[in-house]
Amino acid sequence: MATTKTNTSPKTDETADAELRRELDALRDMVSELLEEFRGDREGPAQQVEQLKAQLENYQGKAEQKLHDAYDAGAARLDDVGELIRRNPLTSLALAFGAGYLLSRLLGGGKDRS
16 A cells, blocks of 8 residues: 655644735735725625625635645545554554553552542
8 A cells, every 4th residue: 555645744834824824814804994995885895795705715715725635634644654553563562552551550540549
């Protein structure tokens, strides 16, 4: 099974998040301006509403793309973990056993400590 590695780094995700935040802030400012114009000038509210709808659809598409990218990155990481387990089954089993043992000790292991 061939796995493809996506080249996403926290730096790239932070940059994309910052860009999306800037765009959302710009949209918020534009909505405020449109509302001020709408209150002061009754001409063309239908056109302004259509512009707003188009911009909101644009940002919805961008948000959906970010969600899809995050899903793809998670799926790629899951494939990587699965491949590591297939290559080192005994090590994986030992690590899982050790983690379970530590958790049981930390959480009391079902013993009453009163």
